[in-house]
Amino acid sequence: MSRLVIESGRSHREYWRDLWRYRELFYVLAWRDVSVRYKQTVIGIVWALLQPFLTMVIFTVVFGRLAKMPSAGVPYPLLVLAGSLPWQFISASLSGASQSLVGNANLISKVYFPRLIIPASAVVTALIDLFISFILLIVVMAWYQVCPTWRMVFLPIFVLLAFLAALGPGLLITALNVKYRDFRYIIPFMVQLGFFISPVGYLSSAVDEKWRLLYSLNPVVGVIDGFRWAILGGDNQIDGRDFMLSLGVIALLLWFGIAYFRKTERSFADVI
Amino acid sequence: MSDTVIKVENLSKKYILRHQAAGRRRYVALRDVLTHRVASLFRRGDRQDETREEFWALQDVSFTVKKGESVGVIGRNGAGKSTLLKILSRITEPSRGRIEIEGRVSSLLEVGTGFHPELTGRENIYLNGAILGMRRAEIKKKFDEIVAFAEVEKFLDTPVKHFSSGMYVRLAFAVAAHLEPDILIVDEVLAVGDTQFQKKCLGKMQDVSTHEGRTVLFVSHNLQAIRQMCGRVLFMKQGKLVSAGDPHLAISAYLGQGGDDEASAVYELATYPRSYPIENAMMRRIRFLNAQDQPASTVRLNDVLTVEVSLSVTKPLQEVNISMAVIHGEGLRVFSEAYSDQYSPPPKLDPGEYMVRFHVPMRFFKMENYFLDVTVVDAGRHCDWVAGMLMPQIVDENPYVQMESNRWGVLRVPVTWDIIKPALPQP
Numbered sequence: 001m002s003r004l005v006i007e008s009g010r011s012h013r014e015y016w017r018d019l020w021r022y023r024e025l026f027y028v029l030a031w032r033d034v035s036v037r038y039k040q041t042v043i044g045i046v047w048a049l050l051q052p053f054l055t056m057v058i059f060t061v062v063f064g065r066l067a068k069m070p071s072a073g074v075p076y077p078l079l080v081l082a083g084s085l086p087w088q089f090i091s092a093s094l095s096g097a098s099q100s101l102v103g104n105a106n107l108i109s110k111v112y113f114p115r116l117i118i119p120a121s122a123v124v125t126a127l128i129d130l131f132i133s134f135i136l137l138i139v140v141m142a143w144y145q146v147c148p149t150w151r152m153v154f155l156p157i158f159v160l161l162a163f164l165a166a167l168g169p170g171l172l173i174t175a176l177n178v179k180y181r182d183f184r185y186i187i188p189f190m191v192q193l194g195f196f197i198s199p200v201g202y203l204s205s206a207v208d209e210k211w212r213l214l215y216s217l218n219p220v221v222g223v224i225d226g227f228r229w230a231i232l233g234g235d236n237q238i239d240g241r242d243f244m245l246s247l248g249v250i251a252l253l254l255w256f257g258i259a260y261f262r263k264t265e266r267s268f269a270d271v272i
Numbered sequence: 273m274s275d276t277v278i279k280v281e282n283l284s285k286k287y288i289l290r291h292q293a294a295g296r297r298r299y300v301a302l303r304d305v306l307t308h309r310v311a312s313l314f315r316r317g318d319r320q321d322e323t324r325e326e327f328w329a330l331q332d333v334s335f336t337v338k339k340g341e342s343v344g345v346i347g348r349n350g351a352g353k354s355t356l357l358k359i360l361s362r363i364t365e366p367s368r369g370r371i372e373i374e375g376r377v378s379s380l381l382e383v384g385t386g387f388h389p390e391l392t393g394r395e396n397i398y399l400n401g402a403i404l405g406m407r408r409a410e411i412k413k414k415f416d417e418i419v420a421f422a423e424v425e426k427f428l429d430t431p432v433k434h435f436s437s438g439m440y441v442r443l444a445f446a447v448a449a450h451l452e453p454d455i456l457i458v459d460e461v462l463a464v465g466d467t468q469f470q471k472k473c474l475g476k477m478q479d480v481s482t483h484e485g486r487t488v489l490f491v492s493h494n495l496q497a498i499r500q501m502c503g504r505v506l507f508m509k510q511g512k513l514v515s516a517g518d519p520h521l522a523i524s525a526y527l528g529q530g531g532d533d534e535a536s537a538v539y540e541l542a543t544y545p546r547s548y549p550i551e552n553a554m555m556r557r558i559r560f561l562n563a564q565d566q567p568a569s570t571v572r573l574n575d576v577l578t579v580e581v582s583l584s585v586t587k588p589l590q591e592v593n594i595s596m597a598v599i600h601g602e603g604l605r606v607f608s609e610a611y612s613d614q615y616s617p618p619p620k621l622d623p624g625e626y627m628v629r630f631h632v633p634m635r636f637f638k639m640e641n642y643f644l645d646v647t648v649v650d651a652g653r654h655c656d657w658v659a660g661m662l663m664p665q666i667v668d669e670n671p672y673v674q675m676e677s678n679r680w681g682v683l684r685v686p687v688t689w690d691i692i693k694p695a696l697p698q699p
Contacts (some may be wrong), residue, residue: 002374002375002376003372003373003374004362004371004372004373004374004377005370005371005372005373006359006360006362006365006366006370006371006372006373007366007369007370007371008365008366008367008368008369022405024402024407024408025402025403025405028398028399028402028403029402032388032391032395032399035391035395036388036390036391039390039391104386106382106385106386107385107386107403108363109363110363110381110382110385111361111363111379111381111385111386111403111404112361112362112363112379113403113405176302180301180302180305181301182301182302182303183302186302266364266365267364267365269358269363269364270287270364
């Protein structure tokens with residue numbers, strides 16, 4: 001029979017085991033969010049496709065036609081799509097995760113489970129949208145007759161990287177949002193800012209060399225570069241140094257997000 | 273192994289209340305934190321613009337529970353019952369003390385936690401089951417049983433937002449009732465559904481404890497249910513455990529506590545916070561008296577509560593009016609009454625000490641928290657206003673009171689009913 005000791009300040013050692021034990025709750029919450037969303041909106045899945053499609057059209061016009069940014073030999077719409085899919089996933093994750101704890105306040109004050117499940121399942125919900133929008137990617141690739149190369153095999157790794165890149169800041173933001181309830185007003189601004197410092201509508205190689213290092217501190221840069229490298233093939237290269245830097249920042253943010261979340265988690269039920 | 277499954281030692285829980293100008297808030301705004309930080313850069317030293325007050329929701333509570341026991345927990349609102357259950361179910365952490373629990377715990381602090389209105393009955397069974405810690409396979413195995421228990425077979429694929437409230441709670445309880453923990457922690461959930469379903473729930477709970485040998489910890493205001501189900505009762509008061517033992521003794525101690533619990537029935541108002549300055553007359557003290565004219569923090573349903581206001585008049589008042597208002601614990605203004613509503617002309621009061629008494633029939637109140645405001649004015653001009661005094665709570669064994677959690681609203685109005693069979697009109 002299992003034995004449980006509850007004491008003050010004792011972040012019980014079974015936390016990660018509990019997380020595993022509650023994995024079904026994790027699936028169920030993600031499934032709930034997905035199915036509720038598609039039940040509520042009339043156009044449902046179409047929305048998940050329409051959004052990246054419109055982004056693609058607009059960015060192609062703005063960056064490709066008007067600003068005439070370099071495209072490294074691939075059709076500009078495809079280049080935009082390979083950047084905007086991970087970006088939309090990350091921004092949807094951040095805004096979804098940030099509201100997730102407050103939105104599930106009744107669960108938190110009534111039932112025990114590792115709280116990490118809630119923001120994580122919000123990120124998974126966004127991940128499902130990403131998978132749906134891959135349909136659009138396939139259609140566009142077929143339209144431009146771009147054949148996927150062997151690099152496509154590595155796409156899942158970059159999806160995982162995007163997941164981790166979204167999870168770290170997501171945990172941080174959601175924990176802050178419980179404590180400081182006005183924090184949510186900052187999030188849309190942060191997401192918007194993030195958009196401008198990420199290579200969504202253009203190639204990261206278009207950024208001036210002397211700013212590259214600073215630019216690569218943005219973890220999204222590594223993720224998007226990875227997506228483009230895997231999807232587009234051709235001349236798209238990953239800069240080793242910059243990519244490692246992005247990886248490092250992702251790991252750091254993830255570690256910090258988890259640490260801060262775990263530290264504040266105990267008092268969630270008291271303040272929410 | 274010993275047969276003790278729950279061992280609680282010196283358990284305490286402290287909350288910190290922040291009193292700010294804007295009132296009590298549980299969370300802080302980043303904006304405020306930042307402005308405070310910036311302000312304190314320029315203003316060395318003094319950072320005392322908010323007062324922090326410690327509040328012990330639980331103090332040094334110790335007890336043990338043996339395997340297969342059903343233990344009831346009773347006490348007024350704010351006695352610490354819910355805090356105790358929340359700590360036992362790991363929703364919140366204790367500030368001091370230690371608990372050892374042997375076995376799998378499930379807690380039911382609310383029925384239908386996490387139910388989503390857009391999802392169907394079937395989907396909600398899986399969702400709620402997962403939230404309560406059941407595995408998918410386990411839910412699948414019991415699915416038919418749950419549906420049969422809830423009597424909702426026909427509506428399984430209907431979103432629960434279309435359910436009647438009765439169906440909703442039946443389904444919610446049915447999921448919960450099919451949990452198979454070693455220790456079940458239950459808060460007030462039996463008071464759901466119609467009487468027949470309540471009986472069924474109680475029966476199920478009894479089954480769980482007596483036949484299946486599970487340990488049950490049960491908080492309720494439903495004394496009938498406590499008496500029927502529990503072999504032992506913990507009686508809590510103001511965060512402390514007063515007694516643990518025979519249910520009948522504990523219940524009569526609980527019902528009888530009204531008379532001796534003066535502390536929360538008397539408000540000394542000399543230092544009580546006020547929003548407006550006092551002018552010409554001041555309320556010194558307010559006492560809540562029961563039918564025996566004793567200060568009491570609980571009253572029975574059919575009693576009349578007397579509120580006694582000690583008033584000091586410092587300047588001659590020409591047209592005095594006194595009014596009272598009752599605010600429900602969740603902030604809704606329930607009703608207000610003034611002396612002038614029923615009596616005229618308004619009295620003139622010379623300087624001196626006065627005693628104002630008014631009488632409130634308690635049968636309209638539910639077993640919930642209400643706050644009292646009292647205002648004194650003179651010819652339309654403000655004299656004194658005190659707000660937010662917690663009124664005594666209804667305690668009664670009357671089944672009518674026990675039923676009330678089925679009813680929404682902030683008052684209980686004793687409606688009378690007739691069912692008649694009219695004679696058919698002659699053709």
